[in-house]
Amino acid sequence: MHAPIAEKKIKSRNYDAVAGIYETLANLYSFGLIRRAKLAELDYLKTGDRVLYLGAGSGEEAVAAARAGARVTAIDLSARMIERLRRRMARKGLTAELIAGDALVLAPDPLFDAVCGNYFFNVFGPDDMPVVLAKAATYVRPGGYLMIADMAPPSGPLGPLAWLYLKFGLSFFWLLGLASQHPIYDYRPHVERLGFRQVALNDHRLLGIGPALYRTLVFAKPEASA
Numbered sequence: 001m002h003a004p005i006a007e008k009k010i011k012s013r014n015y016d017a018v019a020g021i022y023e024t025l026a027n028l029y030s031f032g033l034i035r036r037a038k039l040a041e042l043d044y045l046k047t048g049d050r051v052l053y054l055g056a057g058s059g060e061e062a063v064a065a066a067r068a069g070a071r072v073t074a075i076d077l078s079a080r081m082i083e084r085l086r087r088r089m090a091r092k093g094l095t096a097e098l099i100a101g102d103a104l105v106l107a108p109d110p111l112f113d114a115v116c117g118n119y120f121f122n123v124f125g126p127d128d129m130p131v132v133l134a135k136a137a138t139y140v141r142p143g144g145y146l147m148i149a150d151m152a153p154p155s156g157p158l159g160p161l162a163w164l165y166l167k168f169g170l171s172f173f174w175l176l177g178l179a180s181q182h183p184i185y186d187y188r189p190h191v192e193r194l195g196f197r198q199v200a201l202n203d204h205r206l207l208g209i210g211p212a213l214y215r216t217l218v219f220a221k222p223e224a225s226a
């Protein structure tokens with residue numbers, strides 16, 4: 001039995017408190033790799049595409065997508081995050097649909113060409129994450145993309161080092177009430193189980209060497225059958 005959406009919201013409210021520093025902290029902690037993993041999604045967007053950012057935060061990648069000509073919708077439970085994003089877009093003379101609300105209760109019409117969940121699905125515990133992922137998948141139009149930037153599941157001989165580093169960050173988030181404690185997720189089987197096909201998997205490493213720390217995943221939704 002899954003917790004109702006209202007319960008899922010509780011931790012996310014804490015993002016109001018860190019809205020001003022979240023992105024800077026994330027990029028310092030990851031030496032910019034967190035940002036790089038998000039911006040890698042831009043390669044899969046075309047001018048005029050309708051793209052939805054779930055749990056957008058203050059949305060550096062949403063700004064970049066709008067600047068590249070995508071029609072951006074961004075939603076976040078934290079009103080302060082959305083306010084920061086609104087100011088950012090305005091400063092750059094960009095427009096976007098910005099929603100302070102729950103990403104799990106959208107009913108988009110039409111559906112989006114691309115839906116991005118960046119460091120968003122890892123806010124949820126192992127029971128809820130697949131449910132949230134499945135919900136996000138319903139927002140993608142047939143033939144469109146579901147994109148995820150997130151931590152890479154540790155592997156290879158230096159995997160234990162990567163695990164320590166990532167678990168440190170995750171535990172810090174958990175202590176602040178910003179995320180659940182959970183394993184480093186491998187989203188691939190979950191998304192493929194929803195019928196999506198993997199289009200790209202880009203791993204991001206410190207100085208381009210060493211273990212993969214962050215990952216950009218792109219999946220295509222099957223075209224509607226005739």
Ligand SMILES: C[S@@+](CC[C@H](N)C(=O)[O-])C[C@H]1O[C@@H](n2cnc3c(N)ncnc32)[C@H](O)[C@@H]1O
Binds near residue numbers: 056
């Ligand atoms: C780890 S942060 C990532 C923010 C941003 N995507 C980034 O990469 O900088 C997770 C974000 O998800 C938001 N969030 C959590 N649950 C949500 C929900 N149910 N609906 C909308 N946003 C949610 C939080 O408020 C927070 O801003």
